[in-house]
Amino acid sequence: MIKHALFVRLEARPGKEQAVADFLSAGLEMTNREAATPIWFALRLSPTTFGVFDAFAREEDRQAHLAGDMANALMARVDEMLASPPSVELIDVLAMKNEPA
Template identity: 25%
Template sequence: MSELAVWATIDVLPGRQAEAEEVFARSRRVLEAEPGTTSFFVVRIDDTTYGIFDTFADRAALEAHIEGDSGRDHVNSLVGTVFAAPPVITTATLVERAATG
């Protein structure tokens, strides 16, 4: 099976950027222990919008992540305190991958 990718955008409540970035750092540490997670990136799009890009070895790894410690329930529990709403998530199949440097 092909490697899967997730692109998500999430809006942070005004003034909660530092807390959101702590959540993302915690997620990175959790994801490092998920054997099927092959990459994790967080980008700041503007003052209150972040993008998250993850890749997973297969569907089982993606589902384990969604149900895991930094997955859906954890993020949704922070809606209204750190995040303005649940993330908007798109899943896809990775077509090409390159690592440089």
């Protein structure tokens, strides 16, 4: 059962909006390799603001994701792509619906 989630807000540096979008699109491959990350969304919230929402069954899975390949790749490119460090919010999932459209 999904109990834990993250919301990460990313603000692109001026002129780096496409680089952030491309990075997040490529991030799907990295997160697909994480068996303990069953839900992952890369989002564009505005022309310069992006987000990542992901959810996990256990707190240990959330912490593993925060220390995983995707997080490390993002942190290695913060100065290049982002106007400020990512804002990371730890979220408790109260209820969830997940079925194919």
